[in-house]
Amino acid sequence: MMILSAFLPAALGFSLSQQSAYRTHTPRSSRAVVEASASGDVILIGVAADSGCGKSTFMRRLTGIFGGTNVGPLGGGFDSGGWETNTLVSDTTTVICLDDYHLNDRQGRKVTKRTALDLAENNFDLMYEQLLALKSGETIMKPIYNHVNGTLDTPEEIKPTPIVIVEGLHPMADERVRDLLDFSLYLDITDDVKFAWKIQRDMIERGHSLESIQASIEARKPDFDAFVAPQREFADVVIQVLPTQLIPDDKEGKILRVRFIQRDGKENYDPVYLFDEGSTIEWTPCGKKLTCSYPGIKFAYGPDEFLGNEVTVLELDGKFDNLQELIYVESHLSNTATKFYGELTQQMIKMGDSPGSDNGTGFFQTLASLKIREFYETLSGVTVEAETPKVAA
Ligand SMILES: Nc1ncnc2c1ncn2[C@@H]1O[C@H](COP(=O)(O)OP(=O)(O)OP(=O)(O)O)[C@@H](O)[C@H]1O
Numbered sequence: 581m582m583i584l585s586a587f588l589p590a591a592l593g594f595s596l597s598q599q600s601a602y603r604t605h606t607p608r609s610s611r612a613v614v615e616a617s618a619s620g621d622v623i624l625i626g627v628a629a630d631s632g633c634g635k636s637t638f639m640r641r642l643t644g645i646f647g648g649t650n651v652g653p654l655g656g657g658f659d660s661g662g663w664e665t666n667t668l669v670s671d672t673t674t675v676i677c678l679d680d681y682h683l684n685d686r687q688g689r690k691v692t693k694r695t696a697l698d699l700a701e702n703n704f705d706l707m708y709e710q711l712l713a714l715k716s717g718e719t720i721m722k723p724i725y726n727h728v729n730g731t732l733d734t735p736e737e738i739k740p741t742p743i744v745i746v747e748g749l750h751p752m753a754d755e756r757v758r759d760l761l762d763f764s765l766y767l768d769i770t771d772d773v774k775f776a777w778k779i780q781r782d783m784i785e786r787g788h789s790l791e792s793i794q795a796s797i798e799a800r801k802p803d804f805d806a807f808v809a810p811q812r813e814f815a816d817v818v819i820q821v822l823p824t825q826l827i828p829d830d831k832e833g834k835i836l837r838v839r840f841i842q843r844d845g846k847e848n849y850d851p852v853y854l855f856d857e858g859s860t861i862e863w864t865p866c867g868k869k870l871t872c873s874y875p876g877i878k879f880a881y882g883p884d885e886f887l888g889n890e891v892t893v894l895e896l897d898g899k900f901d902n903l904q905e906l907i908y909v910e911s912h913l914s915n916t917a918t919k920f921y922g923e924l925t926q927q928m929i930k931m932g933d934s935p936g937s938d939n940g941t942g943f944f945q946t947l948a949s950l951k952i953r954e955f956y957e958t959l960s961g962v963t964v965e966a967e968t969p970k971v972a973a
């Protein structure tokens with residue numbers, strides 16, 4: 581199979597505005613493709629986050645970078661005559677939602693008086709057994725938790741694909757499951773930001789009241805703190821989303837400070853760095869090459885400690901005005917795992933309409949996806965062909 585990326589660097593020695601013109605002349609783009617695994621091994625990736633913290637958005641970015649054909653809900657989804665499923669599949673990637681391992685249905689939890697965040701409400705024995713089987717290349721019959729009516733439905737058949745992503749509340753909570761994961765990531769959204777996002781989705785998109793959203797967040801918080809948040813310590817990468825420091829006492833919460841926290845010493849993972857590996861740097865890129873409106877953009881980079889672990893942190897506070905200009909930022913970062921000059925920028929532009937595309941949440945989710953692709957390639961010996969604009973005939 582011809583890998584276009586080999587000659588793309590030369591083609592991409594141009595501004596991104598030229599690139600978009602280039603793309604209009606090239607109506608089709610090559611898809612990212614994972615070639616058949618040499619070893620047949622399944623690589624297991626865990627993504628932990630609370631509900632409403634951007635897992636689905638991140639999954640779209642990640643699966644987009646892994647590509648594959650026939651991406652969609654297992655069985656075609658309920659609307660196409662299938663069943664209510666939380667599982668997304670392509671020929672290369674399976675995304676399993678760990679809510680499917682809830683022990684009791686919604687009614688049952690009313691009896692136990694526990695929330696789904698409570699470890700006791702999740703069947704980790706079955707989760708471990710089934711993920712181990714999948715990793716060994718076996719097909720499993722996985723339960724389904726139906727979020728529409730709160731029931732545990734007839735199990736569905738999951739066949740192993742080269743990449744299996746498990747996302748949900750507890751991918752790293754059980755030591756046995758945690759040890760099965762090849763790579764783990766935690767989306768750490770602070771309470772204020774979580775609240776703002778929940779309002780966006782549950783109030784504006786789903787018609788819930790402000791009071792009910794507030795009550796639901798407050799009711800979840802003790803169990804969230806007890807059972808979900810401690811997993812941050814075990815994650816290879818944490819994407820931490822905080823209020824901006826660029827506006828003193830900001831109340832609006834529209835500008836975010838996002839930290840890409842990379843655990844040092846992870847095998848097959850070289851931390852992304854800014855300018856000079858290992859140094860401590862602050863960088864304001866606004867100027868001739870990057871347009872910034874108030875309050876601007878600030879990057880920071882350096883070693884740090886996070887929950888007792890030595891880490892390398894890349895931080896971005898602020899909001900981008902023009903995604904095309906991100907190439908300027910990208911060109912100052914190293915170890916980004918891009919396959920050609922401008923790939924990070926290209927992915928940001930491609931997902932431009934998704935939440936967080938104008939700030940560090942989208943930027944670091946994209947960077948994480950590229951790093952996970954690189955990690956997968958190193959571990960499996962398989963090449964993932966990058967999605968590149970197709971060269972016009
Ligand atoms: N980076 C972001 N910036 C701004 N808003 C965001 C961002 N990510 C997600 N959101 C908002 O949060 C809502 C929830 O996002 P998403 O559906 O991706 O989360 P989730 O973790 O998959 O949720 P759930 O587990 O409840 O299905 C979105 O509708 C969007 O409004």
Ligand SMILES: O=C(CO)[C@H](O)[C@H](O)COP(=O)(O)O
Nearest residue numbers: 630631679686696727730749
């Ligand atoms: O935290 C959650 C998902 O991440 C849900 O609250 C949990 O799965 C229970 O679902 P429901 O509220 O639909 O009964």
